[in-house]
Amino acid sequence: MAREKADFFIQRLRSYYGEPTTALEYSSPFQLLLAVILSAQTTDKQVNKVTPRLFAQYPTPEKLAAAHPDELEKLIRGIGLFRNKARALINTAQMLLRDFNGQVPGSREELMSLPGVGRKSANVVLAVAFARASFPVDTHVFRVSRRLGLSQGQTPEQVEKDVTAIYPEKEWIKFHHLLISHGREICKARRPLCSRCPVQKECPSSIAV
């Protein structure tokens, strides 16, 4: 039931938004982890501006763990919260070496123990690098999923459980960017543009126009 409803929304939203315009650029679990830490409270597009230099200058946990905070800050300046993120990157690299043999861990608990990695970021790494069914729930996914009636959860964890159940394994990724695009362009937190919405008729939360 929920699956059929979600499939319908996917089909309609995909024809409206098309393929994702931006996505995190990386080529290893380590790089993905760094890009995910940087992506908090900003966009993939912004992150992709700094990751090429970041990856070139700090290709390994060893190099990043020994980075000078000031130089790292300069390198990632241009995205939001760069001071916090520079600290998080260095501390995460040190923790990878100390606790995880220099490897990116594969459980949610271990990932969330890393500085700068919350539940949403941990789920991105789990889903993309480890093919685990764990839907990353950001503010857009949370709001749009509830409005479309795919979940009635009151917390991000409850919404994550519902949406993950609808799309097991890696299929979530086909849906994720659509929820985010929709949340950003039409289904906005304040004053959603329901009159332009491609699924207005089928949306249980649509505002009559």
Added chain:
DNA sequence: AACTCGGGGCA
């Protein structure tokens, strides 16, 4: 659950 952090995008 509410609050803080704190920089880029945009009207």
Added chain:
DNA sequence: TGCCCAGAGTT
């Protein structure tokens, strides 16, 4: 300028 966030950490 002022207002709004594609979160995480702390209380």
